Amino acid sequence: DAKTTQPNSMESNEEEPVHLPCNHSTISGTDYIHWYRQLPSQGPEYVIHGLTSNVNNRMASLAIAEDRKSSTLILHRATLRDAAVYYCILLNGNTGFQKLVFGTGTRLLVSP
Amino acid sequence: DTAVSQTPKYLVTQMGNDKSIKCEQNLGHDTMYWYKQDSKKFLKIMFSYNNKELIINETVPNRFSPKSPDKAHLNLHINSLELGDSAVYFCASSQGGTSGGYNEQFFGPGTRLTVL
Numbered sequence: 001d002a003k004t005t006q007p008n009s010m011e012s013n014e015e016e017p018v019h020l021p022c023n024h025s026t027i028s029g030t031d032y033i034h035w036y037r038q039l040p041s042q043g044p045e046y047v048i049h050g051l052t053s054n055v056n057n058r059m060a061s062l063a064i065a066e067d068r069k070s071s072t073l074i075l076h077r078a079t080l081r082d083a084a085v086y087y088c089i090l091l092n093g094n095t096g097f098q099k100l101v102f103g104t105g106t107r108l109l110v111s112p
Numbered sequence: 113d114t115a116v117s118q119t120p121k122y123l124v125t126q127m128g129n130d131k132s133i134k135c136e137q138n139l140g141h142d143t144m145y146w147y148k149q150d151s152k153k154f155l156k157i158m159f160s161y162n163n164k165e166l167i168i169n170e171t172v173p174n175r176f177s178p179k180s181p182d183k184a185h186l187n188l189h190i191n192s193l194e195l196g197d198s199a200v201y202f203c204a205s206s207q208g209g210t211s212g213g214y215n216e217q218f219f220g221p222g223t224r225l226t227v228l
Contacts, residue, residue: 036217043116043202043219044155085153096208097143097167100217102155 004088009107012078020073020106022088030093033064033071036100037084044087044102047073051093083110115139116220118203124226125193133188133223135203143167144186145204145217146178155202161186162208190225198227 005023012018024033034049048055048062050071055062061074075082085105091098116137125131137144145168146158160168161180175191190197203220 038155041222043204043222044217045219046216049214097160097162099145099157099160099168099170101157104154 004090004103006086006088006103006106008104009109011109011111012075013111014080015077018075018078018082018108018110020075020086020088020108021070022073023070024088024090025069027068027090028092031090032093033062033068034089034091034100035060035062035073035086036089036102037086038105039081039084044100047086049091078108078110080110080112083108116203116205116218118201118220118223120223121221122224122226124228126228127193127195129193130189130191131193131225132190133201133203133225135186135188135220137184137203137205137218137220139205139207139218141205141207141218142183143206143208143215144180144183145206146186146188147202147204147219149200149202149222151199159186159188193225193227195227198225200224 032049032051035047036044037047038044048057048060050062063072085107087102087105119134143162145160149155158172159178164180177189180186200222202222204217206215206217
């Protein structure tokens with residue numbers, strides 16, 4: 001399985017943008033980049049996913065490098081509720097019934 | 113309405129006991145999962161069922177036995193509980209399994225199991 005590397009933790013101030021990086025240098029051409037987050041004392045929740053093009057949804061934006069060896073999850077205006085552990089996960093587009101393999105993720109701390 | 117629910121939320125028991133955790137989803141999904149998050153916060157899949165059929169079975173002690181009576185339910189039974197079983201157990205569901213293209217997994221709130 002292709003691996004991802006994320007910083008252990010990042011800090012942000014409320015209402016500022018946050019850029020959470022993920023390195024996946026061994027990504028294959030059919031691997032999608034997925035992001036999940038886990039708020040304190042809750043189960044993980046889906047944030048966003050993409051293949052090659054940048055993606056936007058109501059929660060965040062995903063910027064994917066041209067060579068796809070890295071990506072960045074962008075929270076445009078961090079709120080206190082965004083404090084969570086963010087996981088970058090690769091899933092192959094040609095294989096069904098895959099498991100989510102959670103790494104250590106990035107713990108985002110948001111200060112008022 | 114809660115999409116994925118688990119009962120109980122907390123479970124405290126003695127070593128050697130047998131216990132069950134129940135999971136129900138009302139999303140109409142056909143695939144359900146059990147994950148374990150240990151004290152170091154590592155989250156790892158244990159099992160997955162699709163249409164009541166086991167499709168993912170990680171290296172889990174056979175003291176753990178999942179049971180899926182129907183597509184909306186996936187229960188986890190644990191025999192002869194050990195101290196190392198203490199963890200938070202999460203149930204999840206998705207439609208059609210998880211592939212690269214999509215099929216978001218929806219997680220329950222978790223069950224914190226403490227074995228004394």
